[in-house]
Amino acid sequence: MAPTDAPRKISDRSIEQFAGADLVREGTRGRGPLGMNAAVHALGPVLLVSASGEAQEIERRPLAPGMPTMDFIFVEAGTFTHSVGSAWEECSGPLMIAPSGLPQHVRFITPWRFLVARIATDALRPFLPALPEHARVFETMRLPERAMAGYLASVGHDATAGPGESLTASRLIVEMAGAVLRDRFGSGSPQGHSSTDIWGHAQAVIVEECTNVDFDPRALAQRVGCSLRRLQAEFTDRGTTVAGEIRRERARIAHALLRDPAQARVRLATIAEQSGFSATSTMHRVIAETFGVPPTRLRGIPERPSE
Structure with a gap:
């Protein structure tokens, strides 16, 4: 029998509900009980996460530091600050892109709701010579990002997809994420x-x-x-x-x-x-x-x- 403090595993094509105690086992810490919950939908190389909570400060230290995933975080509601070195940066922007292996300190100023696509970096490497290494917050969303957010919301509300449909959905999500990465990070330092x-x-x-x-x-x-x-x-x-x-x-x-x-x-x-x-x-x-x-x-x- 697995120990009660072990992180939960998610079967492919399943949808699992995570409450505060589960999130603690996954490496999230807060000041006091965690006032947050999440639903996680597994789709091949993609974990689709719908999370919400109350105003609170948390620290997320993944149990496997440097794990090879990239988060595309769509902020549906709420304002928060996150640590940038020794400083705190306030954000109400609708999109954050961040390597999942980075420890993150976040202060939620208001009740919040996020929709997150966590994607294995191996699935994203073909889209760029080098993937971003630091979290970036974007104050506006471009067309590819709005399309991705809408599709994630649609997939997240569908619990009846069969294996073939789930595979197709995961491929489309990876393609959309690759397009977003190319659009945001692929232009390097163009000269004009x-x-x-x-x-x-x-x-x-x-x-x-x-x-x-x-x-x-x-x-x-x-x-x-x-x-x-x-x-x-x-x-x-x-x-x-x-x-x-x-x-x-x-x-x-x-x-x-x-x-x-x-x-x-x-x-x-x-x-x-x-x-x-x-x-x-x-x-x-x-x-x-x-x-x-x-x-x-x-x-x-x-x-x-x-x-």
């Missing part, structure tokens, strides 16, 4: 408006064309409408390369196909071709570099964030 246009246009074309095995940096430059040298310089300024981003997007597509139970009997050579790789060996190498595991270990094994 034209650089931003080149980067954003290039990212969109890569997503659209990367499954074409003949698509390469030169073809991308032609589609974007700039020289190959200019395109390469824009990617270098952001700490990546054109070819590397094309490989990253192909790896993301192959990763999704390999984890899809419906593709379990499809040959690896076919998966490589569908993802835009010129050879199965190239897919093996790029997936291993991107995700740290070979394609054969991905098959039929859904990723899960740490609870």
